[in-house]
Structure formats: C-alpha cells, structure tokens
Amino acid sequence: MRPPVALASGQRIPAREIDPVTVTDFVRFAGAGGDFNPLHHDPEFARSAGFPGVLAMGQLHAGMLAAWLTDRVGVEHLREYEVRFVAPVFPGDTLRFTGEVVAVADDVADLTLTASRGDEPVIRATARVTCAASAVDASP
Amino acid sequence: MTADIVDEVAFDVERGKIAEFARATFAEDPVHTDPDAAHAAGFDAVPATATHVVVAGHHRDQRGFVDKLGLAFERVVVGSVKWTYLRPLRAGDSLRGARRVVDDVRKRGGALRVVTLETEYVDAAGQPAVRVTEVLIERGE
Secondary structure (H helix, E strand, O other), X not given: OOOOOEOOOOOEEEXXXXXXXXXXXXXXXXXXXXXXXXXXXXXXXHHHOOOOOOOOOHHHHHHHHHHHHHHHHOHHHEEEEEEEEOOXXXXXXXXXXXXXXXXXXXXXXXXXXXXXXXXXXXXXXXXXXXXXXXXXXXXX | OOOEEEEEEEEEOOHHHHHHHHHHOOOOOHHHOOHHHHHHOOOOOOEOOOOHHXXXXXXXXXXXXXXXXXXXXXXXXXXXXXXXXOOOOEOOOEEEEEEEEEEEEEEOXXXXXXXXXXXXXXXXXXXXXXXXXXXXXXXXO
C-alpha cells in the first residue's frame, strides 16, 4: 500500500470543477453503474414526474466527489464516506468540489466535503481517512 | 419490521468495469485503470473506486425492491448513503450482498416514511469488505 498522506486540521483539499455535467455523463454513468431509471435519460418521463427535464443520478456526483478525494488521499486509505443529497443536479450545471479536514486524531482524519452549484450545495458529505501525522499545523 | 432481506446480489469485481466506473466518475488515479500503476502502489490487482459497489444496480431490480417495501416509486428519493470500508475491493473479488431493512419509521407527523437499508458485501472467503447504508425517503401523496 502507498503511505498515507499527511493531513492537518483546518487543511483544505484543492477544489475541483466539473464544467459542466452533461447528459452524456449521465448516460456513461448509467452504463457503468446500471441505473436505468428513466428520470435520468427520458425527458418526457422526467417532466411527467415534475422535473424540468432529466436529472443526474445522485450516485454520479457522489462518485465524482469520492473519486476527487481518493485521487488525493488514495482509495486504500478511505475508511468511511457518507453523502447527503440536498438538491438535484441538471445537465449544464457546473459542480465545484471542496473539502476541509475538520479533525485529526490517532492518524485518522475527519473531513467535510461539499459539491456545490454556485453557492448552492447539492451534496454534503463526510469522510474518514487514514493519514500520516502532519509535520506542520494547518496552513490556510 | 427489522432485518428483513429485500434483495440479494452476487457479482464479480471486474477490471473492465472498474475502468468504466472510474471514467464515469472522473477518477484520475491511474491505479484504477493501469495494472502496472496498481502493482507499483502495492495492490495485487487494480483496486475499485470508492463507490464501485453501485454497479450492483446491474444485478438488481430497483423497481421490484421498492414495490416489495410498499413504497411509491415516483415519490421515493435517496436521502443519504454511507459506505464503511473494511478493505479495498480489487479486480478478481467475488462479492455477495444481502440488502436488509434496519429501520422503517414515519417522520413529520407521518408525512414522510424513512426506510434505512444496509448491505454488507462479503468476499469469497465470507469476510466483509464494504458495508453500505442507504436512507430512502418517501414523500406523502
């Protein structure tokens, strides 16, 4: 296994933008993950359910947010990941992923993560990651 | 009504599916797609991305399990999902997972029904690898 990365309380994870998410992303994710709910590919069905059009499956941006984190900390060091879906995502939305280390104890870091569209969160998440002790304290 | 099994899945963690899922979620760590990078990082095969067990969707009848729970498909949303990792999944793993109801309550004076489901995925040796807890919310009519 790769050594865990050093994380310190208050540290921010460099942000990432998906600009924008597209229907093609939804279709690729449907094929990869097996979610063929017509809400995510059939505009008429989505409108009949009260939406303006197709919307992303929450697992698409939940997966993107997790991958953004594990690209930086290593998937083998992720212990827990929890997402709360707070708003739907539509084609053309630009998503921004941000995260901060809120606590470190015994080489385990707790992080809060957010996927947002503009100022509006679409996912609020937490993660617990095995880390190495940081030589320096939080740098803003 | 606790510990009722709503569905069961069994599937293999496959290298091609790992790569597909990694691309679909914009994962950039080459360990998920390049066996040499995976070996250099200490894995015996390419590791799956963190939310890979979502691919169980290919092996499930999503509408069927919602019906089985007595939920109205068009009024159900997923409120939250939690993954607990006991070890990384790798290409070549064989997983089995039974999804169970662990909580089923009414909230907001009965306007919402909140169903919590837990799936523990075990490997070929019967050892748990990852646990997934999903909270479904059914809005009132």
